[in-house]
Amino acid sequence: MLLTYIVKRIIWTIPFLFAVSLVSFALIQAPPGDYLTTFAATLAQSGDMVDEQRLEALRTRYGLDQPFIVQYWKWISGVLQGDFGISFEWQQPVSHLIWERMALSVCLALSTLLFTWAIAFPIGIYSAVRKYSIGDYIVTTIGFLGLALPNFLLALVLMYVGVVYFGANVGGLFSQEYQMAPWSWAKVVDLLEHIWIPVVILGTSSSAALIRIMRANLLDELNKPYVTTARAKGLSEFKLLIKYPVRLALNPFVSTIGWAFPQLISGAVITAFVLSLPTAGPLLLQALLAQDMYLAGAFILLLCTLTVVGMLVSDILLALLDPRIRYQ
Amino acid sequence: MATVTPLRPKPLAQRAEAPVVLEVEGLVTAFPTRHGLFKAVDDVSFALEAGRTLCVVGESGSGKSVTARSILQIVDTPGRIVEGRILLHRHRTSRGKGSDDTVDLASLEPRSNAIRAIRGRDIAMIFQEPMSSLSPVHTIGNQIGEVIRLHEHVSKKAARARSIELLRQVEIPTPETAVDRYTFEFSGGMRQRAMIAMSLACNPSVLIADEPTTALDVTTQAEILGLIKRLQDDHGMAVMFITHDMGVVAEIADAIVVMRHGKLVERGSVEKIFFEPQHDYTKMLLQAVLDLDRPSERRLERRAVQPLGPPVVEIRNLTKHFDLRHGLFKRKGHVLKALDDVDLALRMGENLGIVGESGSGKTTLGRCLLRVHDPSGGAMLYHGANGVTADVATAKGAELAAVRRDIRMIFQDPFASLNPRMNVAQIVGEPLLVSGIASGADLRKRVGELLDLVGLPANAMERYPHAFSGGQRQRIGIARAIALEPRVIVADEATSALDVSLRTQVLDLLLDLQERLGLSFIFISHDISVIRYFCDRVAVMYRGQVVEVGETEDVCNDPQHGYTKALLSAVPHPDPRHRGMLGRHRYQAGA
Amino acid sequence: MKQTQGRLVTAVSALALSAALGAEAWAQTYDEAPQLAERVAAGELPPVEERLPAEPEVVTPIESIGTYGGQLRYGLRGSSDHNNILRMVGPQGLVRWNMDYTEVIPNVAHEFEVNEDATEFTFHLRPGMKWSDGEPFTADDVLFNMLDLVFNDEFAPTPPRYMTDGTPATVEKLDDHTIKFTFTAPYGDFLAELASPLGQHPVLYARHYCSQFMPAYNDQIDELIAANNASDWQNLYLAKCGDIEIPARWGNAERPTLDPWIISEPYTGGAVRVVMERNPYFWQVDTEGNQLPYIDTLLSPIAQDVESLILDAMGGRIDFQIRHLDAAANRPVLAENREAGGYEFVEASSVGGVNMIINLNLTHKDPELRELFNTRDFRVALSLGMDRQSIIDTALLGDGEPWQQGPFEEHPNFHEQISTQYLDYDPDEANRLLDELGFAPGADGVRQLPSGRPIKFQVDVIPTLQPEQVDMLELIEQYWAEIGVDMDVNALERTFFYERTSNSNDHDAAVWGGQASWVPGEIPQQIVPVHHDSRWGIPWSFWYNSGGERGEEPPASVKQRMELYDQARATVDPEARRALIHQIADIAAEEFEVMGVSKAVPTYGIVKTNLMNVPPAMPSSWYYPTPAPTLLTTWYWAE
C-alpha cells in the first residue's frame, strides 16, 4: 500500500520539475539585457572600449539572440544528459562549478534542519505543556528573538566579535589548509568546527516557526479523549505525554520538512554571502546579477529539485509515521 | 435465519449480600471559574459491591461523569477533589492476592505513584467515544499489552499472548490478526469490545463504564451490555455504570444512584427506585421514559377526529449510490448503495416514522428529499398546495426553491445546526429575509410570533446560540423550520441529542404545531420509543432497503420481518421485571 | 586610442641605459630561490643561467636587496575580481610605465626605437628568454599573437588600439628577436597603449601551447572541443588560454606565461582562493644577480562581502591591499587596528581629476531638458548652488578640497581656469542667474521652465562602486532644492547604469569617476567627448569613434576640440602634445560643460610593516595599473 503511495508521488514530481525548470529559466531571462550587457558594463567600468560587432559576434556564438523557447530547449535537453551548459563568465562547463557547492549547501541545510528540530522539539513540548506559564512566555520570546533578528546582521556581528575578541576567522567552512585538500576525515572534522556558526544563525530563525507548530499541534492533542484513557490505564504523565500526544503531534511536525527545506536553502543565500561560505548561495547570487544564464539556471533547478525531494521525503515519512494515511 | 441464543438472565429476588469494594463518602469536586468555585459534584456518597452493578443516572450536566473520573483522580484540569473520601477495600477482591488494606484514593496526589498503581489494575475505566478514546496510531495489541506490562512484570511475548486471550474473551473474531490491526479498521462495536478487553487486562476489582453504549446502535448496545454482564459474573468485579438511558438502567442495574446538578437526588436498589421513587425528579425521569413507550394520547385523539388527507409526498424506487473513489483511478466496482429502490408515501397530516440503525440509509433518505444529496435514480413527487406536482428528484432553480419552502428540515445536533455567530433573530428570520417575505420591523414581529409559538421568551431574539441549552436550541431550529409556513417537515433525529425529560416536551410541541399549521412529518430516528409516541406509521430500514412498513402499533407489537424482530428485542425496556433484552435473538443477514 | 607623452628623448635614453646594463650582465653569475635550487639539483630544472635570457632585466630595488621566501596575501572580492590579479601580477607587456607613471620604459622588449613621425616602432626582444614552461620566447610568438589572433576577425574583432584610421598596423619579424610595427599614420600614443594593461596582446599567448586550440594549427580540433565540451574552438581557446580581461586567464595552470608568478590553484567559479607560485623562468634579476621574484607564492582568499575583507585585514591576514579597502569611510576602522593587524597605510594618489564628475546630458532626447542643460548660465548656477566644502566635510569626512576637474596645481598640464572656476558657494548669485533665465519658482518652490514644466531631473549613479558618490549626490540634492532645482538621486545596478547611459543615452544626468584627467596615458574625456565615459555627449563620442557613421554631429566648439585632439594623438613630441591639450582645455573652460566637487585626494590601502621595497605612495590609475609598476617582484619579507 505504501509503495503505491510513493510511486504515485514520484510520478507526480516529474511534471512538477519540468514546470520548475521552465519557471527558473524564465526568471533568469526576466532582467533587461543579457549576459553580454553585463559583460560590456564590466569592461566599460575598467575603461576598455567595447564595440558593437564584438558583442554581436559573442551574442550569436552564445545563442543569446535565439528565441526564449529555443534557448530553453537547448538547455533542458542538455540538462537531461547531465550537461548543464557553459558558464559565460567562467568559460567552463557549469557542471564543474556546481557539484561541490551544492553538496555543501545540502550539508548545511540538513545540519540546520537537525539543529532546528533539536531546539524546536523540546521547547515546543515544554511551552505546550506549560501553556501560559512564565516558562512558556520566556521560551516563546527566545524563539521569536531568533526569528526577528535578521540573519545577515547576526552573521556580521558574530564575525566581528570573532575577529576582534577571539582573533578567530569565523567566515568560510574550512580553515586555510583544508580549503583545497581532497576530502579526508580531518577535513570533515574541520568542516564541523566551522559549520556550527552558520547553522546557529540559520537555525535560530527557522526554529521559532517550528516551535509554534509543535505547540499548536500538541495543544490540540493534549485534550483528546485517548489521553484520558491512557491516564486511566495508570501511565505516568511523562510517559503518557511522549507516547501519545507527542507522537501524534509529530505528524504535522514532520510534514514541515516540505516547506522548511526551501526556506533553509534560500535563507542560506544571504548568510553564505556575508560569511563567504563556499556554498551555492554566493555563486548563485553572482550568477543572477551577472545574468550568467546557464549557471544560475542550473543552481535554481537543483535547489528546486532539492525542495521537491524534501517534500517527497516529508510525505513518505508522514505515511510511515501515520497508519491512517497508509491505509487511506 | 433468526437464531435465538438465550442468556442466563439473573432472577431478581435471590441476590445475596455482597462485600463492599469501594465507598465514596461526601465527595465534592469543583472547578475554579471566573465567577468563583463551581461545584460539579456536591456531597455525593455511594458504595460499590463486588459482582454488583451500580447505575449512576442523570441528565447532561448532572456531574455523573465528573464523579466517575474523580475516583481515579483523572478529572480534567482545572477541576480537583475539594472534600470527601474514596475508600478502596482491596482485600475483598476475588483474587485475594492483594494486600489486605483500605486506601483513601481522594487523599492521594493525582500524579503520585500510589494512584497510578491503582489505575488500570484495581480500578479500570471505559469511555463513551471508542473511536477517539483509543490511539489511532498504535495497534490494539500494543495498547492492551501496555496495561499488562505496566502493572505486571511480564515479557512482551507473554503480554501479547494475554492480549490475544483477552480479545477472544470479548468475542472479537480472529483475535490473532485483530491484535495487530488499528482502531480505524474496526466497527463501533468492535472498538468498544477492544476497550473492554483493555480494561480487563489486569483483572480489576472495579470497572467504571462512562456511557459506553450511548454512541452505539441499539443491537450493538445490547451485545456490549450482555458482554459486560457476563464478564462481571465471571470475574466478580463491581461495575459502576454511568448512563442517561433509563431502559439500560432497568436492564442491568442492581442499585441506582440518581444525580442532578452535581447533587445526589436519590439512592436505592433497582426495584425501590423504579417502583417506589421518592424524589419527584426521579419520578419525573421515570414518567418521561414511560410516557414515550406508548403512542401519545393526543395524537390518537386527533387521528380519530381528523382523517388523513391524500398523499402529499410519494417516493418511488428511489436509489442513491456513493462511489468510494480511491484517488486518481476511479474503479467503478467500489460503490456504496445508501438507498436501494425505496418506495414510500406520506399523506397529508400524517406522521411517517423511519427507523433503522446507523448505515441503514435513513438520514440519506431525509437529505435526498431536500436534495442535499442528488439521488442516483427514482422519483420523489411532491403534490403542492396549488395542486401542481413537482418531482423533487429533478427539480431545479425556482421550482426547487419553491419545494424547499414547503418541505423544511429539523437537524439532530442543536449545537451544529445554528450558526454560532448569528443571534436568534437573524437565524429564525433568515428564511423570511432571503425569500423576501418580510424585512425590518415586520420581520421582527413575525420572528417574535414564531418564538412565542415554540415557547421561547421574546427577549431570546438578541441572544446568541451559545446562551441556550440543547432543548432551547432545538426549539430555535423548529422556529426556523416553520418560518415559511411549510406543509411537510423532515425531522432527522430531532430528539436523540436531548435529555429524556426534554424529548416529550419537544415532541408535544411538534404535535401542537401540527394541529395549528396542518403539518405532516417524516420523523427519522433510531429510538423505537420515540417513534411509537409520535408516528402514525413507521418504515423499518436496513442497508438501504425498507424491510417493513405499517401502522406503528402493528409493527411494534407484531413485527413480521426478522430484522424488525431482532431490532425490537434489542431495545431495553424501562421495566426491571421483564428483562427481555438478554433473552433476545440475533439477526444474521441471510441475504 | 590613448594619447601619451612618449617623448622621443626619453625613448632614446632608455635604449642606452638597457644596453649598458645588458653588457655588464653577461659576466654576472646568477643566484636563485632555494626552492628552485633544489629542483635544479633534482634535475627537474635546468640551471638558472640557462633559464634566464642572455640579457635579463636588471632591476634596482628601491630600498635593499631582498631575501627569498614567504607568501604575499591580498584579498579578491566576489567572483569577477580577475583584474585585481592582473594588477598584482602586472601586465608583462612589451613596455611598461616607470614607477612614477611619467614615462614608458622597456619591459619584455629590452629596447625599442621609434622613427621620426611615429609610424614605425621596432622592438628588440631578449635572446634566450623563455616561457614559464621553458619553451623559448621569440618573435614568432609575437607574430602568432598579432596575425593569428588580434587581426583574426573570426576570433574577435580587432581592438582599435592596433589601428590608425581603421587600418591595422603591419607587423614584420626582422629576425628571431626583432619585431617592427608600421602604421599608416602617425601614432604618438602607441607606446602608452602598449604599456596599459589592455596592450599586452602582442606577448599574451605562447604560440607552441595556444596554437593547438586553433583549427589552423590543429586538425583534430573537433575531438578537443568535444573532450572539453566547449561550444566551438573560440570557446575552447578562451577556456584554455583566456583573454586579457576575463577570469579564464587565471583558470588554466598549464598555460605558459611571462608573468613572475604562475597559477597553481586556478581562479574558477567554485574557487574559494587563488594561489600562484614563482615562475622559474622569470626574466628579471636584481643588481646582485638574484633571479626575481623574492616572494615564493601569492595567496588570495576570495571573500563575497567587502566587510569580511576588512575583517581579514584587521585580523592581520592581508599583507597588501588597496582595491576595495581604500574608501575614506573605512580608514578610521583600519587606522584603529594598525597594531593588531601589523600593517600601516600606503598612499595611492592620483595625479589629477575629481572623484565625482557630474555630466548633464547635453544631447538629451527630451528637447526641453536638452535646451535647459545647454544653457551655460544654468550650469554655472548649479555649480554655484552647492556648498562644496560642507559636502567634503560630511560625505568625505573633510578629506578633500573643492575642484572642478583637471590635473592638480603642481602638474605640468595644470589649467587654472577650468579647475577653479565657479567653485565658491554663492546661492544668491545662483538664484539671480536662474531668475534672469526666467525660471520663476512654482508654488512648491521648484522653478519652472517657460512652458510651466518644473525643473526636475534624475542623476544616475552606481552605489556599489564608490558609495560616497551617493552620499554627495544626496547632499547636492538638498542644496539644489534650496535654489529651486528638483534633482533626484537614481541609484542603479552596474549593468542598468551602463545600459541606460553609455549604451542608449536615456539618462538626464549621470556621475562617473573623474580621476582620469589629461595626464599621459589617460583620456581627456571631460574636455572632449571621445569616450563612452563622456556621458555629457555620448552621441558625439559615437560620431567621433565611428568616423561620422553613427551618433550625432557635435556643435562647432566640440568638433574643433576633436580635431585638436587628433593632432595631439598624432604628435610624438610631448611638449607639442601638451600645448594642443591645453588649447582644448581653454575651449572646454569657456563652455563649462561638466562640473566636479572635490579633488580626487589620495586614498590609503594597507601594507604589512615588515614587507620591504614597497613605495610609501604610488599613482592610482587602471592604466598604470596600480600597483604593478612598483615591481612586486622586488618585494620581500624582512626577518
Next chain:
Amino acid sequence: MASVLDPRLHTDTEVASQWRLMWWSFRRHTLAMVGLVVVIMLYLTGVFAEFLAPFDPQSASSRHVYHPPQMIHFIDSTEDGWRIKPWVQAYTLERDPFTLQTTFNLDEGNRIYLTFFGKGTPYKLMGLFPGERRFLVPENPRDRFFLFGADRLGRDMLSRTIFGTRVSMSIGLVGVTLSLMLGVLLGGISGYYGGWVDMGIQRLVEFVLSLPTIPIWLALTASLPPDWPPLTRYFAITLILSLVGWTELARVVRGRFLALRAEDFVIAARLDGCSEKRVIFRHMLPSLMSHMIASVTLAIPVMILAETALSFLGLGLLPPTISWGVLLKEAQNIRSIAQAPWLFVPGAFVLVAVLALNFLGDGLRDAADPYAQERG
C-alpha cells in the same frame, strides 16, 4: 466535560457577539495584549512620522557626522534651584586629519534645551497636511540633538527610524493584504468547489512553496525597470513579497472551508434558500475571519524580514527611500559595528515589531474560535 462557559451562568455572555467573546478570551493572554499595544504604537508612529520626528530625516549636517546618542535630562539645575525642562548635553567634534577618526567629547557648559510641540522644520504630514509643530524640538532651531545618534552624513537616526517605521510596517500590511486576497480567493475556491479545481490549486500551492524564495525575489526585483520612482518600486516590492506569502493563507482558508461546508448550519442556510454568494459571505466567511486575522498578523513579520533581506542585497528599496531594511543595509559594515553601534537601533525596532506581531498573532489564534471550547 466542564465547559469554559459555565452553563449555569446566564449573564452577560449571552448577548456577547463572537467578537466580544474573542476579546474576553484574548484579554487573558497578557503577552498578546502587550503585543497589541506595541503594534498600535508602531502604526501610529508610522502615520504621524512627520510630527514625531524632530528633524527632516534627509537633512545632513557635517558637524554631526557619527554624533553619539545623547541622554535626555528633565531636571535642569541652574544657580537659582532646579526646574523641569528637557535638555541634552552638547558635544564638540574632533577629527584626526589623517586617520579621519572622529571623537566627540562633552562640551560641559553648553546645554541644548528642548521644548515639546515647538516649531520645527515645516513638513507635510503624509504629504497632505502642512504643519510646523513637532513633538520634541530644540528651542533654538539651528541646534540639533540626537537621541539615537547620527549616521555617516550627520542625519538624525531617531527621525530616520521613525520614517523607517512607516515604510516597513506598511510594507508588511500592504503585502499581507495582497496575499490575503489571493489566499482567500484561491483557498476559498478550492475549498468550496473541491474536485479538479481543488486538485489544481493545491498543486499550484505546492509548486509555489517549492520554489526557493530568495532567488525568485532576486530575479523579480532585478527585473524591475530601474527608472521607477521610489514609491512605485515600493509597491512592486510588496507585490513580489506577497507573491509567495499567499500560499500559507490559501491552505488555512481551504482547510476551514472544507470543514465548514459539511457543517449543519451551512446546509440549513442553503435549504433556507440562500444564494451561493450569501452562503459564502454571510454564513461561512464570519467563522473564517478570526482565523484569517491570526494568520495575517503572523504573516506581517515575515514580510518585514523579507524586505530587510532584499534591501540588504541592494535589490529591495534603495535610498533615498527610508525603511528599516535600508537603514540596516547602511549600517551593515564593520565601521558601524566598531564605531557607531547605535546605527543598529532599527534592528532593535525590527525585533520589537516582529515579537509584538507574533505575540499578537498567537493570542488571536488561541482566541480565534471562542465556540470551540464550548462544544469540546
